Amino acid sequence: MTSLSPSTFETIIPSRYISFILPDSHHLQIAVLDSPAAAGASTAAMWIPPGRESDWIFSTFSGHLQLLLSSPTAQPLSRLILVGNSASHSQPTSYNSTLHLSNPTALQQNLAPLLSALTPKSAFLGDGEVPEVPFLIYEDEVVKSSVLEVCQGSCVGEMLIENVELENAGVKEFRRRLRFKRMPNFVQTQMRIRPKEKSCLENLDSVEFELDQGVLVQPYLSPMVAGISVISQFLEGQLRDQSRPKALCLGVGGGALLGFLRAHLDFEVVGVEEDEVVLEVAKKYFGLGSDEFIYLFAEDGIKYVKKLAKNESEKSRFHVVMVDLDSSDPTTGVCAPPKEFLRKSVLVAARAVLCEEGVLITNAIPSSKLHYERLISKFLEVFEELYEIDVGNGENFVLIATKSKTENALDSNEGAFLNKLKLVVSRSYIDSCDEKFVPSPDVLRTRAYKSEL
Structure with a gap:
């Protein structure tokens, strides 16, 4: 800790924290974040919530990128100045929102000259007027958190398991979460x-919790399950033959989806996760266990599908392939599925592992409208029909791609499987599968040409 010198910020190094003492004895740290995407002179400052200074969102390069790319300002920020108490821990620790900044207004006034000095020169008007740097407040639903473990995976890197208390519109809820450091503010499970x-x-560290596996709280998982409705009439026949439907899940995380398919819809489930440590975390903290109807493999999901596609046995085919894979590149923000999965050879392999009436269901987080249109086009080149569910959170979409033409499940409200599905997921998600994308003329011509070969 040193007193602030006028020369300290003469050279700005993006994302470098500098600690100093204000005249009123506040021990603060400052980081200047410059956006790799936004040009211009749009600058804002943000208070780091007390107690969360060592959280990955505020203390890592990838976390800083997320803050810049998701800022709630009218125009994208070119510079964000983070202000917080000096962190004494290198890893995230338990958090309690009852801690508050003492007299934030006075602090803000004391920091005004410094923030002005850190504002790009292009922001200053010709009349010499000093631009105002607005202060942003970082808010989420987390009231308290308790870190259970921080561990290292060979593929996904550092990960964190925590219990959190959430509050939304006055309603409190407790959840267990898995987060990856490479995408620090993205809740993996x-x-x-x-x-x-x-x-x-009051202190979550001393509370003993039990898992509630009866509901899917990750926003896109219920819509993914609802997507099975497009082949529900076919699955009725499976049930009449007393044959258990099979699902392949690419990406396991904590295993909430696998356990739900097994417990509530009587599926036989194969889960593929590239990092064995993630599977161990799923078993230890999220109640996922191998039994006679859940099989777990520590392999790369794309390589697994390609290998499986070479097996021509009908016994190796699945009724449903669930894809919950995201990009590991923090510079692109949160994006799913990864571009590697969208290669034509991979989509063809994924189609091959489906039975003739099967369906592929994927979580999609497009980086732009153009990206989403290209994603849809790639699926329509390989699959017969494509349906969409808008999750409604402004981020996720669920795409349902069928191997062959299907009868709309909603034409009939009868059937044991469809009725069971309606009990465990929202009817509005099932209704969203009523209309399918129509392939463009270019896609239809490509299909016609291939059929002639």
Whole structure:
């Protein structure tokens, strides 16, 4: 800790934290974040919530990128100045929102000259007027958190498991979460948990919880399950033959989707996750276990599909392939599925591992409208029909691609499987599967040409 010198910020190094002491004895740290995407002179400052200074979103390069790319300002920020208490830990620690900045207005006034000095010169008007740097408040639903473990995977890198208390519109809820450091503010897996005893909830570190596996809380998982409705009439025949439907899940995370398909829809499930440590975390903290109807493999999902596609046995075919893979490149932001999965050879292999009436369902987080249009075009080149569910959170879409033409499940409201599906997922998601994308003329011509070969 040193007092602030006028020369400290003469050379700005993006994402470097500098600690100093203000005249009122506040021990603060400052980081200047410059956007690789936005040009111009749009600058803002942000308070780091007390107690979260070492959280990955505020202390890593990839976290800083997420803050810049998701800023709630009218125009994209070219510079964000982070202001927080000096962190004493290198890893995220338990958090309690009852901690607050003391007299933030006075702090803001004391920091005004410094923020002005850190504003790009292009922001200053010719009349000499000093631009105002607005202060942003970082907010999410997390009221408290308790870090259970930070561990290292050979493929995904550092990961964190935590219990959190959330509050939304006055309603409190507890969840267990898995996060990857490479995408620090992206919740990879979350599951509802219940305190075994409702007393002494002030300190989550001392509370014992039990898992509630009866509901899918990750926003896009219920829509993914709802996508199975497009082949529900075919699955009725499977049930009549007392044959258990089979699902292949590429990307396991904490295993909430696998456990749900097994427990609520009687699927036989194969889960493929590239990092064995992630599978161990799923078993230890999220209740996922191998049994006679859940099989887990620590392999690269794309390589696994290509290998499986070479097996011509009908016994190796699946009724449903669920794809929950995201890009590992933090510079692109959160994006799914990864570009590697969208290669034609991979989509053809994924189609090959489906039975004739099968369906591929993927979580999609497009980086732009153009990216989403290209993604849809790639699926339509390989699959017969394509349906879409808008998750409604402004981020996720679910795409449902069929290997062959299907009868619309909603034409009939009868059937044991469809009725079971309606009990566990929202009817509105099932209704969203009523209309399918129509292939463009170029896609139709490509298909016609291939059929002649």
